Amino acid sequence: MIRESRLLLHWSPRSPYVRKVMIAAHEAGLEDRIDTVRTVVGGTTPHLELMEDNPLGKLPTLIPPDGTAIYDSYVIVEYFNTLKPAAGLIPREGPARIVALRRHALGNGILDILLQWLGERGRPAERQSEPHIALWRSKIAACIVALEAEADDLAATPFGIGHIAIGVALGYLDFRFKAEPWRPGQERLAAWFESFQRRPSVVAHPPVDDS
Numbered sequence: 001m002i003r004e005s006r007l008l009l010h011w012s013p014r015s016p017y018v019r020k021v022m023i024a025a026h027e028a029g030l031e032d033r034i035d036t037v038r039t040v041v042g043g044t045t046p047h048l049e050l051m052e053d054n055p056l057g058k059l060p061t062l063i064p065p066d067g068t069a070i071y072d073s074y075v076i077v078e079y080f081n082t083l084k085p086a087a088g089l090i091p092r093e094g095p096a097r098i099v100a101l102r103r104h105a106l107g108n109g110i111l112d113i114l115l116q117w118l119g120e121r122g123r124p125a126e127r128q129s130e131p132h133i134a135l136w137r138s139k140i141a142a143c144i145v146a147l148e149a150e151a152d153d154l155a156a157t158p159f160g161i162g163h164i165a166i167g168v169a170l171g172y173l174d175f176r177f178k179a180e181p182w183r184p185g186q187e188r189l190a191a192w193f194e195s196f197q198r199r200p201s202v203v204a205h206p207p208v209d210d211s
Contacts, residue, residue: 008063011036013208017073018060024077026201028087103162110169151188167196175207
Protein backbone atom coordinates (compact mmCIF):
# COMPACT_ATOMS: atom_id res chain seq x y z
CA MET A 1 0.00 0.00 0.00
CA ILE A 2 1.39 3.40 -1.00
CA ARG A 3 1.03 6.11 1.63
CA GLU A 4 -1.10 9.08 0.68
CA SER A 5 0.74 11.47 -1.65
CA ARG A 6 3.72 9.06 -2.01
CA LEU A 7 4.95 7.75 -5.34
CA LEU A 8 6.57 4.34 -5.75
CA LEU A 9 9.17 3.94 -8.50
CA HIS A 10 10.48 0.61 -9.77
CA TRP A 11 14.07 1.71 -10.13
CA SER A 12 17.63 0.76 -11.07
CA PRO A 13 20.67 3.05 -10.93
CA ARG A 14 21.99 1.42 -14.10
CA SER A 15 19.07 2.51 -16.29
CA PRO A 16 19.49 5.77 -18.22
CA TYR A 17 15.71 5.98 -18.56
CA VAL A 18 15.39 5.85 -14.77
CA ARG A 19 18.07 8.51 -14.51
CA LYS A 20 16.04 10.74 -16.82
CA VAL A 21 13.00 10.35 -14.57
CA MET A 22 14.97 11.04 -11.38
CA ILE A 23 16.55 14.19 -12.82
CA ALA A 24 13.09 15.37 -13.88
CA ALA A 25 11.68 14.62 -10.42
CA HIS A 26 14.50 16.62 -8.84
CA GLU A 27 13.90 19.56 -11.18
CA ALA A 28 10.18 19.51 -10.33
CA GLY A 29 10.75 19.30 -6.59
CA LEU A 30 9.09 15.89 -6.38
CA GLU A 31 12.06 13.73 -5.46
CA ASP A 32 11.22 13.71 -1.75
CA ARG A 33 7.81 12.19 -2.52
CA ILE A 34 9.29 9.17 -4.34
CA ASP A 35 9.99 5.83 -2.69
CA THR A 36 12.24 3.70 -4.87
CA VAL A 37 12.27 -0.08 -5.00
CA ARG A 38 15.31 -1.76 -6.53
CA THR A 39 14.01 -3.81 -9.43
CA VAL A 40 16.22 -6.04 -11.58
CA VAL A 41 15.06 -6.66 -15.14
CA GLY A 42 16.69 -8.06 -18.26
CA GLY A 43 18.24 -11.37 -19.05
CA THR A 44 15.86 -14.27 -19.53
CA THR A 45 13.99 -14.34 -16.21
CA PRO A 46 10.74 -12.36 -16.07
CA HIS A 47 10.21 -10.12 -13.05
CA LEU A 48 6.71 -11.30 -12.17
CA GLU A 49 6.07 -8.72 -9.45
CA LEU A 50 6.96 -5.85 -11.78
CA MET A 51 4.83 -7.37 -14.54
CA GLU A 52 1.81 -7.14 -12.25
CA ASP A 53 2.22 -3.37 -12.47
CA ASN A 54 3.69 -3.14 -15.97
CA PRO A 55 3.08 -6.13 -18.28
CA LEU A 56 6.08 -5.02 -20.37
CA GLY A 57 8.31 -5.70 -17.37
CA LYS A 58 10.35 -2.57 -18.05
CA LEU A 59 11.89 0.26 -16.06
CA PRO A 60 11.00 2.83 -14.99
CA THR A 61 7.49 2.11 -13.74
CA LEU A 62 5.80 4.58 -11.40
CA ILE A 63 2.90 3.79 -9.05
CA PRO A 64 1.06 6.93 -7.91
CA PRO A 65 -1.20 7.01 -4.82
CA ASP A 66 -4.23 5.71 -6.71
CA GLY A 67 -2.29 2.56 -7.67
CA THR A 68 -2.59 3.04 -11.43
CA ALA A 69 0.79 2.22 -12.98
CA ILE A 70 2.49 4.78 -15.22
CA TYR A 71 5.24 3.59 -17.51
CA ASP A 72 7.61 4.82 -20.19
CA SER A 73 9.99 7.49 -18.97
CA TYR A 74 8.40 10.24 -21.06
CA VAL A 75 4.90 9.46 -19.76
CA ILE A 76 6.22 9.57 -16.19
CA VAL A 77 7.78 12.99 -16.79
CA GLU A 78 4.49 14.14 -18.35
CA TYR A 79 2.81 13.03 -15.11
CA PHE A 80 5.34 15.02 -13.07
CA ASN A 81 4.56 18.00 -15.28
CA THR A 82 0.86 17.76 -14.36
CA LEU A 83 1.78 17.72 -10.66
CA LYS A 84 4.19 20.65 -10.91
CA PRO A 85 3.42 22.60 -14.10
CA ALA A 86 5.40 25.59 -12.84
CA ALA A 87 8.58 23.52 -13.21
CA GLY A 88 8.15 23.78 -16.98
CA LEU A 89 9.46 20.30 -17.73
CA ILE A 90 7.32 20.14 -20.88
CA PRO A 91 5.99 23.30 -22.58
CA ARG A 92 2.22 23.26 -22.76
CA GLU A 93 1.77 24.38 -26.36
CA GLY A 94 3.16 26.05 -29.44
CA PRO A 95 6.54 25.76 -31.16
CA ALA A 96 8.39 25.43 -27.84
CA ARG A 97 6.49 22.20 -27.09
CA ILE A 98 7.31 20.70 -30.48
CA VAL A 99 10.99 21.58 -30.10
CA ALA A 100 11.11 20.06 -26.62
CA LEU A 101 9.43 16.85 -27.78
CA ARG A 102 11.71 16.58 -30.81
CA ARG A 103 14.76 16.99 -28.62
CA HIS A 104 13.41 14.37 -26.27
CA ALA A 105 12.90 12.02 -29.21
CA LEU A 106 16.48 12.61 -30.31
CA GLY A 107 17.96 12.00 -26.87
CA ASN A 108 15.79 8.95 -26.30
CA GLY A 109 16.62 7.64 -29.76
CA ILE A 110 20.33 7.91 -29.00
CA LEU A 111 19.76 5.85 -25.85
CA ASP A 112 17.82 3.23 -27.81
CA ILE A 113 20.70 2.89 -30.28
CA LEU A 114 23.33 2.73 -27.54
CA LEU A 115 21.49 -0.01 -25.67
CA GLN A 116 21.23 -2.11 -28.83
CA TRP A 117 24.94 -1.55 -29.39
CA LEU A 118 25.72 -2.43 -25.78
CA GLY A 119 23.75 -5.66 -26.10
CA GLU A 120 25.63 -6.59 -29.25
CA ARG A 121 28.92 -5.82 -27.57
CA GLY A 122 28.03 -8.32 -24.85
CA ARG A 123 27.90 -11.18 -27.34
CA PRO A 124 30.99 -13.31 -28.09
CA ALA A 125 33.28 -11.40 -30.43
CA GLU A 126 32.89 -13.91 -33.24
CA ARG A 127 29.09 -13.52 -33.14
CA GLN A 128 28.97 -9.73 -33.13
CA SER A 129 27.56 -8.06 -36.25
CA GLU A 130 30.06 -5.55 -37.60
CA PRO A 131 27.52 -4.14 -40.10
CA HIS A 132 25.10 -3.40 -37.28
CA ILE A 133 27.83 -1.81 -35.15
CA ALA A 134 28.93 0.32 -38.10
CA LEU A 135 25.33 1.43 -38.64
CA TRP A 136 24.84 2.35 -34.99
CA ARG A 137 28.16 4.21 -34.90
CA SER A 138 27.19 6.24 -37.98
CA LYS A 139 23.78 7.10 -36.52
CA ILE A 140 25.32 8.28 -33.25
CA ALA A 141 27.83 10.40 -35.19
CA ALA A 142 24.99 11.99 -37.18
CA CYS A 143 23.09 12.74 -33.98
CA ILE A 144 26.12 14.42 -32.43
CA VAL A 145 26.59 16.61 -35.51
CA ALA A 146 22.91 17.59 -35.41
CA LEU A 147 23.17 18.47 -31.72
CA GLU A 148 26.28 20.57 -32.30
CA ALA A 149 24.34 22.57 -34.87
CA GLU A 150 21.70 23.54 -32.31
CA ALA A 151 23.87 23.69 -29.22
CA ASP A 152 23.59 27.47 -28.90
CA ASP A 153 19.80 27.31 -29.01
CA LEU A 154 19.85 24.40 -26.57
CA ALA A 155 21.75 26.61 -24.14
CA ALA A 156 19.38 29.55 -24.67
CA THR A 157 16.04 27.77 -24.14
CA PRO A 158 14.47 26.99 -20.73
CA PHE A 159 15.65 23.69 -19.27
CA GLY A 160 13.20 20.83 -19.71
CA ILE A 161 12.53 17.33 -20.99
CA GLY A 162 14.54 17.76 -24.19
CA HIS A 163 17.63 18.93 -22.32
CA ILE A 164 17.30 16.07 -19.84
CA ALA A 165 17.03 13.42 -22.55
CA ILE A 166 19.97 14.78 -24.52
CA GLY A 167 22.15 15.23 -21.46
CA VAL A 168 21.42 11.73 -20.19
CA ALA A 169 22.21 10.29 -23.64
CA LEU A 170 25.55 12.08 -23.82
CA GLY A 171 26.28 10.97 -20.27
CA TYR A 172 25.55 7.38 -21.25
CA LEU A 173 28.01 7.70 -24.12
CA ASP A 174 30.67 8.72 -21.61
CA PHE A 175 29.61 6.01 -19.17
CA ARG A 176 29.43 2.98 -21.45
CA PHE A 177 31.30 3.99 -24.60
CA LYS A 178 34.53 5.60 -23.45
CA ALA A 179 36.26 4.25 -26.57
CA GLU A 180 33.86 6.29 -28.75
CA PRO A 181 34.79 9.94 -28.00
CA TRP A 182 32.17 12.39 -29.22
CA ARG A 183 33.63 15.76 -28.16
CA PRO A 184 36.32 16.36 -30.86
CA GLY A 185 35.04 19.01 -33.23
CA GLN A 186 31.85 19.54 -31.18
CA GLU A 187 33.00 22.36 -28.93
CA ARG A 188 29.63 24.07 -28.43
CA LEU A 189 27.86 20.83 -27.58
CA ALA A 190 30.66 19.86 -25.22
CA ALA A 191 30.37 23.23 -23.48
CA TRP A 192 26.61 22.83 -23.10
CA PHE A 193 27.07 19.33 -21.70
CA GLU A 194 29.52 20.60 -19.10
CA SER A 195 26.88 23.06 -17.91
CA PHE A 196 24.33 20.22 -17.83
CA GLN A 197 26.72 18.16 -15.70
CA ARG A 198 26.86 20.92 -13.11
CA ARG A 199 23.12 21.10 -12.47
CA PRO A 200 22.24 19.93 -8.93
CA SER A 201 19.65 17.49 -10.30
CA VAL A 202 22.28 15.86 -12.51
CA VAL A 203 24.98 15.80 -9.84
CA ALA A 204 22.49 14.11 -7.48
CA HIS A 205 21.80 11.31 -9.94
CA PRO A 206 25.01 10.09 -11.62
CA PRO A 207 25.11 6.94 -13.72
CA VAL A 208 26.06 4.00 -11.51
CA ASP A 209 27.19 0.49 -12.35
CA ASP A 210 26.12 -1.93 -9.64
CA SER A 211 25.47 -5.63 -9.44
